[in-house]
Amino acid sequence: MTGETDHNLRGDYSRMRPDYTVDQDWDAYSAAEHDLWRRLYRRQEGLVRKYGCDEFVETLDTLNFGEGIPRFDKINAMLGPKTNWKLVAVPGLLPDLTFFDHLANRRFPVTVWLRNPEEFDYIVEPDIFHDFFGHVPMLFNPVFADYIQAYGKGGIKAHALGAIELLARLYWYTVEFGLIETKRGLRTYGAGILSSGGEISYCLDSPNPNRIGFDLMRIMQTRYKIDTFQETYFVIRDFRELFEATAPDFTPYYEQLQGREPHSASTVLASDRVYHRGVAPVVRAA
Numbered sequence: 306m307t308g309e310t311d312h313n314l315r316g317d318y319s320r321m322r323p324d325y326t327v328d329q330d331w332d333a334y335s336a337a338e339h340d341l342w343r344r345l346y347r348r349q350e351g352l353v354r355k356y357g358c359d360e361f362v363e364t365l366d367t368l369n370f371g372e373g374i375p376r377f378d379k380i381n382a383m384l385g386p387k388t389n390w391k392l393v394a395v396p397g398l399l400p401d402l403t404f405f406d407h408l409a410n411r412r413f414p415v416t417v418w419l420r421n422p423e424e425f426d427y428i429v430e431p432d433i434f435h436d437f438f439g440h441v442p443m444l445f446n447p448v449f450a451d452y453i454q455a456y457g458k459g460g461i462k463a464h465a466l467g468a469i470e471l472l473a474r475l476y477w478y479t480v481e482f483g484l485i486e487t488k489r490g491l492r493t494y495g496a497g498i499l500s501s502g503g504e505i506s507y508c509l510d511s512p513n514p515n516r517i518g519f520d521l522m523r524i525m526q527t528r529y530k531i532d533t534f535q536e537t538y539f540v541i542r543d544f545r546e547l548f549e550a551t552a553p554d555f556t557p558y559y560e561q562l563q564g565r566e567p568h569s570a571s572t573v574l575a576s577d578r579v580y581h582r583g584v585a586p587v588v589r590a591a
């Protein structure tokens with residue numbers, strides 16, 4: 306997910322390069338791991354057809370990586386010509402600046418290891434299934450691909466301005482948990498949802514959470530929960546809206562927001578464009 310760092314990370318950080326990249330070593334995956342991937346993929350494939358945005362589903366169909374853990378080099382041969390992005394293999398979560406630097410240079414870090422079978426329904430740390438299945442199809446969309454790069458550049462700046470916490474909320478509520486309007490109703494483009502067996506129907510069908518119109522400043526002052534389903538989802542009208550709202554220099558925005566008390570994850574404000582007001586307390590994610 307984001308580049309939050311270093312307590313008890315489970316990847317092998319002992320053989321990486323200075324930029325935290327490693328070789329994928331595809332031949333080292335076991336038959337059991339490929340089988341687990343196939344099962345994860347099959348479960349999620351049906352769900353994203355119903356709840357995922359068209360851009361995601363169409364790319365998933367063309368890429369066709371359901372038969373086993375994909376090879377990054379094969380995907381790169383398709384991704385490069387499309388949006389000039391490249392996947393790089395990493396041991397797991399990265400330090401903030403390392404993460405931002407990869408994104409700013411159109412390199413998307415993908416964790417090499419796959420979860421255990423007991424984690425079929427829920428995993429705390431991002432693994433290859435989350436990173437790949439959730440994020441990679443969206444990198445084939447030109448506008449979204451540009452947004453992620455701009456985010457990386459913005460992250461380097463936010464780091465210098467002491468504003469990472471504000472900016473991280475934007476990543477969380479868009480790249481990981483964002484909803485989008487479509488002709489067929491609300492759908493999701495957020496990787497944390499697209500790779501989740503439970504939250505994908507919850508975020509769109511459940512009466513419990515709030516669904517509120519995208520508002521940059523509002524999002525940057527809203528806390529989020531990392532160990533439950535989200536209490537609030539933010540809805541964009543299209544990827545242009547997201548790209549254009551985030552194009553200005555954030556320096557004055559940070560100045561305005563720093564020192565202000567953030568809203569809780571469940572708050573609904575009078576100024577919100579409400580699609581749906583949540584009715585019930587949140588359900589645990591696990």
Ligand code: PHE
Binds near residue numbers: 556
């Ligand atoms: N425009 C932002 C800035 O100046 C950078 C940014 C772009 C942040 C896209 C997030 C998403 O900091």
Ligand code: CO
Binds near residue numbers: 440
């Ligand atoms: Co993620």
